[in-house]
Amino acid sequence: NAGVTQTPKFQVLKTGQSMTLQCAQDMNHEYMSWYRQDPGMGLRLIHYSVGAGITDQGEVPNGYNVSRSTTEDFPLRLLSAAPSQTSVYFCASSRDPQWEQYFGPGTRLTVT
Amino acid sequence: AQKVTQAQTEISVVEKEDVTLDCVYETRDTTYYLFWYKQPPSGELVFLIRRNSFDEQNEISGRYSWNFQKSTSSFNFTITASQVVDSAVYFCALSGLRGANSKLTFGKGITLSVRP
Numbered sequence: 001n002a003g004v005t006q007t008p009k010f011q012v013l014k015t016g017q018s019m020t021l022q023c024a025q026d027m028n029h030e031y032m033s034w035y036r037q038d039p040g041m042g043l044r045l046i047h048y049s050v051g052a053g054i055t056d057q058g059e060v061p062n063g064y065n066v067s068r069s070t071t072e073d074f075p076l077r078l079l080s081a082a083p084s085q086t087s088v089y090f091c092a093s094s095r096d097p098q099w100e101q102y103f104g105p106g107t108r109l110t111v112t
Numbered sequence: 113a114q115k116v117t118q119a120q121t122e123i124s125v126v127e128k129e130d131v132t133l134d135c136v137y138e139t140r141d142t143t144y145y146l147f148w149y150k151q152p153p154s155g156e157l158v159f160l161i162r163r164n165s166f167d168e169q170n171e172i173s174g175r176y177s178w179n180f181q182k183s184t185s186s187f188n189f190t191i192t193a194s195q196v197v198d199s200a201v202y203f204c205a206l207s208g209l210r211g212a213n214s215k216l217t218f219g220k221g222i223t224l225s226v227r228p
Contacts (some may be wrong), residue, residue, distance in 0.1 A: 048215060100162055101216065
């Protein structure tokens, strides 16, 4: 039982490049979400999904896209990376937002 | 909209001191859930506790205790006899039950440093 996995762990992008952060869980959780963590800002919700085929925006969705074609996977796409997207990104899953969130180990992204 | 305020940003204590981390929340929901998470220097996020709005009993788990007071909209976390391993960032979070408030909202976190 791997829990929540995220790849890659580290990534450096140039401004304007696109990439996908991968997230997978093997706990059959319906609810998955993406957060970004910046110094002094806590964890801010980017996008979330309540089940396969259903996604919605969080607090800071601009510049990011998500899709949820399976229960297990919830990738986060950066369409055209900007330095303001330099951050640590966490994926989480749970039964629903009212229950304990299981977090992945995080991806540290730097955009130059 | 719901909100979580962790007014303390950094706290430094000497080992064996007791320390309380404050959390104040705002919500219009009558049913909601409160959480604490710990983020040690290694970076992972560790769940500590979940409490629903109908359960105001205080919780104790070893050296950790939580005080939930609806009257003051607070859910404070106390570490008794702190240890160096308690050094971490601690986040309080809130989730409502319906609509826009059903998402999990985090506070900005409190960085706790425990010195030997």
